[in-house]
Amino acid sequence: MDGSASLSRAVPEDVLRPTLRDEPAPDVFSKAYEFRRADEVRALGLYPYFVPIEASDATEVTVEGRRLVMVGSNNYLGLNHDPRVIAAAQEAMSKYGSACTGSRFLNGNTDLHDRLEVELARLTGKPAALVFPTGFQTNLGVISALVGRNDTVFIDKLDHASIVDGCFLSPGETVRFRHGDLDDLDAKLARVPSRGKIVAVDGVFSMEGDIVDLPRVVEICERHGSRLLVDDAHSVGVLGATGAGTAEHFGITSKVDLIVGTFSKAFASIGGFVAGERSVIQYLKHHARPLIFSASMPPSACAAVLACIEILRAEPERREQLWAHGRRMRDELKGLGFDVGGAEAPIVPVIIGGDLQTFAFWKRLFDEGVYTNPVISPAVPEHSARIRTSYIATHTNEQLDFVLEVFHKVGKEMGVI
Numbered sequence: 001m002d003g004s005a006s007l008s009r010a011v012p013e014d015v016l017r018p019t020l021r022d023e024p025a026p027d028v029f030s031k032a033y034e035f036r037r038a039d040e041v042r043a044l045g046l047y048p049y050f051v052p053i054e055a056s057d058a059t060e061v062t063v064e065g066r067r068l069v070m071v072g073s074n075n076y077l078g079l080n081h082d083p084r085v086i087a088a089a090q091e092a093m094s095k096y097g098s099a100c101t102g103s104r105f106l107n108g109n110t111d112l113h114d115r116l117e118v119e120l121a122r123l124t125g126k127p128a129a130l131v132f133p134t135g136f137q138t139n140l141g142v143i144s145a146l147v148g149r150n151d152t153v154f155i156d157k158l159d160h161a162s163i164v165d166g167c168f169l170s171p172g173e174t175v176r177f178r179h180g181d182l183d184d185l186d187a188k189l190a191r192v193p194s195r196g197k198i199v200a201v202d203g204v205f206s207m208e209g210d211i212v213d214l215p216r217v218v219e220i221c222e223r224h225g226s227r228l229l230v231d232d233a234h235s236v237g238v239l240g241a242t243g244a245g246t247a248e249h250f251g252i253t254s255k256v257d258l259i260v261g262t263f264s265k266a267f268a269s270i271g272g273f274v275a276g277e278r279s280v281i282q283y284l285k286h287h288a289r290p291l292i293f294s295a296s297m298p299p300s301a302c303a304a305v306l307a308c309i310e311i312l313r314a315e316p317e318r319r320e321q322l323w324a325h326g327r328r329m330r331d332e333l334k335g336l337g338f339d340v341g342g343a344e345a346p347i348v349p350v351i352i353g354g355d356l357q358t359f360a361f362w363k364r365l366f367d368e369g370v371y372t373n374p375v376i377s378p379a380v381p382e383h384s385a386r387i388r389t390s391y392i393a394t395h396t397n398e399q400l401d402f403v404l405e406v407f408h409k410v411g412k413e414m415g416v417i
């Protein structure tokens with residue numbers, strides 16, 4: 001079969017019919033040529049993205065020769081500069097090389113990938129786990145492989161983009177419910193009784209810092225015969241008695257079907273995983289396209305995560321310190337008069353409102369020596385643009401005092417408080 005025959009099956013008939021109108025065909029690049037927003041913000045001196053960091057020691061970074069206190073990372077346990085993590089990664093790089101140069105399916109699997117899966121199953125309390133090149137690809141692969149034509153996936157409106165895109169890739173139906181509104185989820189599940197169902201929620205919402213009411217989600221899923229996936233990107237290593245995530249935090253690990261996580265945050269590396277029952281993991285191993293058709297995590301990244309898991313077990317005080325910092329910053333920022341939304345985790349948003357006002361606020365913080373993340377729609381609902389702050393176990397109290405001082409100064413200056 002030639003290429004055009006397969007194309008004509010995939011594309012509706014009228015799209016291939018030549019147009020009779022005398023109009024030039026649109027250029028797919030026209031949207032790029034018309035895109036001005038980034039340059040407009042740059043011209044105002046407020047462009048906040050792709051900031052080149054020249055050096056870092058986790059809690060502080062250097063930009064244009066200036067040191068800034070970092071409260072805009074996801075380096076929750078402060079492990080990306082830990083000498084044990086770096087040594088493990090270096091040793092693996094020497095032994096296995098810089099990369100696998102292939103998919104795990106064919107030539108990119110090592111004993112380190114396999115060992116990591118055993119450790120992740122142990123950590124999450126699930127029978128098996130599967131490691132992907134990134135957390136984003138994990139959600140893409142898991143959702144698109146599991147949600148078939150006769151299935152419906154129910155997602156929170158503020159779920160991470162990778163869950164949303166996983167739904168786009170799946171042939172099933174997607175139903176969104178209002179953020180945190182579990183009555184809405186309940187009602188929507190009741191409307192589709194005769195399809196396969198799975199609910200996918202973030203454990204900790206990355207831009208809000210709130211924790212999903214997982215016991216209630218579990219109860220609703222059980223009543224409607226739905227499977228449940230929890231994306232614990234911001235919870236593994238952070239939440240739960242041993243850092244196993246949201247299900248452990250609520251003591252309901254056996255009630256959550258699939259736990260998804262990433263290594264790009266508390267585990268100071270790159271990669272992602274899903275943990276669940278053995279047969280589902282086995283199925284995903286042979287059907288998740290981002291796993292099969294993309295190169296595997298570098299062995300050095302696997303070794304870094306294995307070292308992080310060991311440290312997580314040996315040093316629970318890191319998690320305690322992280323939470324103490326998160327609570328302190330939430331309470332003190334709120335006390336200064338900032339709107340911190342419903343933050344519960346060590347992610348504390350400071351809601352500003354408009355995009356430009358948020359960029360201007362970000363820039364003043366940056367100039368004063370505090371590195372944060374400005375977040376605008378569509379990552380957050382419109383008119384609730386914010387400065388996202390997040391904390392690191394190894395921040396010192398002096399660094400956090402400084403951050404609060406700067407927020408106070410800039411907040412007053414800009415009329416936010």
Ligand SMILES: Cc1ncc(COP(=O)(O)O)c(C=O)c1O
Nearest residue numbers: 134135136160206233262264271
């Ligand atoms: C909730 C959530 N899920 C998934 C991801 C993707 O993780 P990764 O960085 O490993 O692709 C992120 C990263 O921002 C996230 O916040």
